[in-house]
Amino acid sequence: MADTPPDSPVSNALDWSVSELSGALKRTVEDAFGHVRVRGEISGYRGPHSSGHAYFSLKDASARLDAVVWKGTFGRLKVRPEEGLEVVAIGRITTFPGKSSYQIVIDQIEFAGAGAIMAMLEERKRRLAAEGLFAPERKRRPPFLPGVIGVVTSPTGAVIRDILHRLADRFPRRVLVWPVRVQGDTCGAEVAAAIRGFNALAPGGPVPRPDVLIVARGGGSLEDLLGFSEEAVVRAAAESGIPLISAVGHETDVTLIDFAADVRAPTPTAAAEMAVPVRAELLAEVASLDARRRRAMARAGEQRRAELRALSRLLPTAEALLAVPRQRLDIAAQRLPRALKANAAAHRLRLARAEARFSPALLAGQIARRRERALVLADRLPRALKAATAGHRLRLARLEARLGLSAQAHANRVERGRERVETLAGRLRRALRQDGRRRRERLDAMDKLLTALSYRGVLERGFALVRGPSGEPVRRAAEVAPGARLTLQFADADLAAVAEGPVAAGEGPAATGPAPEVRTARRDKARAREKPAAPRQPSLFE
Known part of the structure; x- marks a missing residue:
């Protein structure tokens, strides 16, 4: 007999499947812990996932805990996760069977004390400063006397009353208030939207664009002022095209908007003092400057008068100025x-000389010489006229010969042109005859085609065309109402008819009783008397 192995020991332990064991562990962990508060540093945070959920870890010196924030919870968090931020996470512990791990599903995040908040603000300040948002060269000086002042603050707090009271005491100006929440989850978004809203106002529009902005809030705890340190607020303040004064908290309170603003005021009241000068001081200064101007003008006038008197003493007298001209006048009067x-x-001597040149004897000699010259020219004139006439006659003969040759050449060109025109005229007549013949043949073919396609050929075969009261063709019986007046067009004439109604099934025209009354209206009596031998389709030109 073969040796049989000893019987294996039998266990009473229950067999678990992986899913069953994972589910049991999940229920055990969730029942044992429920909601917990876990303090740790955020690690591995890269922003929300494409699904909207956020995944990261909480760690301390010796342990790490996976954490997840679902999409619906992420939008309601008061404190958003940031890498390296020490927080207190509130949620429930659960397991993730896919990785055989446990994790915390976070419902709420709180700062783990003031130190965590300060560390977060320092890290954010360092990052924004690296982008150049706090650079001193970006800051501008507010206008000396703004016409409109925009204030971003709570409309119900004491801050706006202090600002308005201080402005009224120093220099009343027009104030536009953009109401925002200065504490809470929506504080940062509302303040950033208010700054951008003031900058979006068009100059000269129905709502005036402020010349300077004041972002103000009273004192509070570090958590209360966090809204003014959000990144959106800092970027809006840095991008503002209007000079911005930051007046958040007391003098010892520091927020990140203070570094991005053009001017930081220790208190809201101080911000109002920085925005406008003191009107009374300006009036006193203007009065002082006016008095100085008057005194300066008086001193200048007195100095000019003294200089004028001094210069007048150096001027010579009228007797001294006129002495030399008077002496010159006396000398000229003597000469x-x-x-x-x-x-x-x-002048008398020049006249005598001229008289001697124009004596009668001289004039008679000049006249005699002019007469002799005229006689000589009269003798030469006939010979000159004959020579000129001969020259012109010769030129005329040459021009006549050239003109004859030109006329002959022109006559030859005219003859050649006439022959060419006659040749072209013959070719044109032949082309016109050929073209007319082709067009006539084409027109005859089209006329035959039109005759073949005309509906009058169908009427000749025994059909009729039914027209409605307006003359439009009727294609279906359903289009004809009982009692409607119709026109029946036959091959030879048109008949007027009145529709009575549809014919019952199985009945012919004879079964309906007497024929309907038909009134014949002959439109053309000549066509009624004499029937044409064959139907003729109108041509294209009729």
Whole structure:
């Protein structure tokens, strides 16, 4: 006999499937812990997943816990996850069977004390400063006297009353208030939207664009002021095209908007003082400047008068100025009679010389010489006229010969052109005859085709065309109402008829009783008397 193996021991333990064991562990963990508060540092956070869920880890010095925030919960978180932020996560512990691991499903996140908040703010400040949002060269000086001041704050708090009261004391200006929440989850988004909203106003529009902005809030805890340190608020303040004054909290409170703003005020009241000057001080300064101007003008006038008096003493008297001209005038008066006599004598001498040149004897000699020259020219004139006439006659003969040759050449060209025109005219007549013959043949073919396709040929075969009251063809019996007046067009004439109604099935025209009354209206009496030998289709030109 073969040796038989000893019987294997039998176990009383229950066999579990993997899914059953995972489910039991999940229920055990969830029942044992429920909701817990876990403190740790966020690690491995890369933002929400494409599905909207967020996955990261909570760690401390010696352990790590996987964490997940579902999409619906992520939008309601007061504190958003950030890499390296120390937080207190509130949620429930559960397991993930797919990886045989446990994790916390987070419902709420809180800061793990002021130190965590300060560490988060320092990291955010460092990152935004690296982008150049806090650079001093980006900051601008607010206008000295703005016409419109925009205030971003709560409309019901004491801050807006302090600002308005301080502006009224110093220099009343027009104030536009953009109401926002200065604490809570929506504080940062509303403040950023208000800053961008003021910048979006068009200059000269129905709502005036502010010349300077004040973002203000009273004092509070570090958590209360977190809305003014959000990244969206800092970027909106840095991008603002309007100079911005930050007045958040007390003088010891520091938020990130203070670094991005153009000017930081320790309190909202100080922000109002920075926005406008003191009107009374300006009036006093203007009055002082006006007094200084008046005194300066008086001193300048007195100085000019003294200079004028000093210069007037250096001017010579009228007697001294006129002494030399008066002496020159006396000398000229003494020389004038002698000069007049000398001038008269010189003119008299020139007149005597001219008189000698125009004596009668000289004039008679000149006339005699002019007469002799005229006689010589009169003798030369006939010979010159004959020579000129001969020259012109010769040129005329040459032109006549050239003109004859040109006329002959032109006559030859005209003859050749006439022959060419006659040749072209013959070719044109032949082309016209051929074209007319082709067009006539084509027209005859089209006329035959039109006759073949005309509906009048169908009427000749015994059919009739039914027209309605308006003359339109009737194609179906359903289109005809009882009592309608119809026109029946036959091959030879048209008949007027009245529709009575549809014919019952199985009945012919004879079964309906007497024929319907038909009134014949002959439109053309000549066509009624004499029937044409054959139907003729109208041509294309009729």
